[in-house]
Structure formats: structure tokens, C-alpha cells
Amino acid sequence: MSEKSSSTIVIDAPLADVQAALFDIATYPEWLTSIKKADVLESDDQGRAVKAKLSIDAGMMKDRVTLDYDWSAAPASLSFTMDEADLLTQMDGTYFIKALDExxxxxxxxxxxxxxxxxxxxxxxxxxQQTIDAALKELAARVS
Structure with missing residues (x-):
């Protein structure tokens, strides 16, 4: 059984800019160094990725994973669960997004x-923890 890791960051950017970056799964390789490739396999009627195949290289975590995205709590959060992978047996995550001011x-x-x-x-x-911290810093750099 794995432990959940988490971290929080405050980004100097409007909520809409942060959501735009996080919600565009196909562009992750442009700004997330741990994501080498992202192919959206299925989208919903709003054009949001509901299934994507990612090539991940995050230090000791190197794999090709297919993730299912859950938009039911969007735009306040975006969750994903692993559908299949080569080495990982679990990869579940959630981004919680909240405006502090404009x-x-x-x-x-x-x-x-x-x-x-x-x-x-x-x-x-x-x-x-290293993956989370890097992703949040890279997200901040993308939208700031």
C-alpha cells in the first residue's frame, strides 16, 4: 500500500490561466520535464481529455501510463487514475485549484x-514528493 504525498503552492497568476495550463493535457510535455510525451486517446464533449497515454521520466519513475481523467469536480479540481502501465501498479492524483484573489x-x-x-x-x-514539487514549480513558471 502506498502513501499519498501532497504539496501546495501559491502561483502569481489568475485562476483561469492556471486552469488552462493544467486542463490541457496534450501540452504537458511543453512545460512538465517529467512528461516526455502525451497522447490524448479520448475526449469528452467539451474537448477535455478523458484518457491519455503519457511517457513519464521522473527519476526512478519511468513508465508509459494510460490515465483516466475525472472532470466531475472541475473546475475546482482535476483527478486522474491509472488505467494501465508497464511498471506502475498505481498512479492516482488530484490537482485542487482555488483563487486566492484576482x-x-x-x-x-x-x-x-x-x-x-x-x-x-x-x-x-x-x-x-520530488515529482509533485517539480510539477508545481513548473506549473508556476508556465503561467507566471
């Missing part, structure tokens, strides 16, 4: 990962 947005990213290989839980938790 020009600043709080984003909390929660991530849970499990791998099929025998890796100490402490190493997985550390990798999760």
Missing part, C-alpha cells in the same frame, strides 16, 4: 504511486 491561485497536488518492483516505501514517497 492575481493569485493556490494549487494543491496529491499523488499516490505504487510500483511492481520491490522498492522501499521511503524511496517511493521521496520520488512522489
Amino acid at each position: 492575481d493569485s491561485t493556490q494549487v494543491t497536488y496529491e499523488l499516490t504511486v505504487a510500483v511492481s518492483l520491490p522498492v522501499p516505501a521511503m524511496m517511493i514517497t521521496k520520488a512522489q
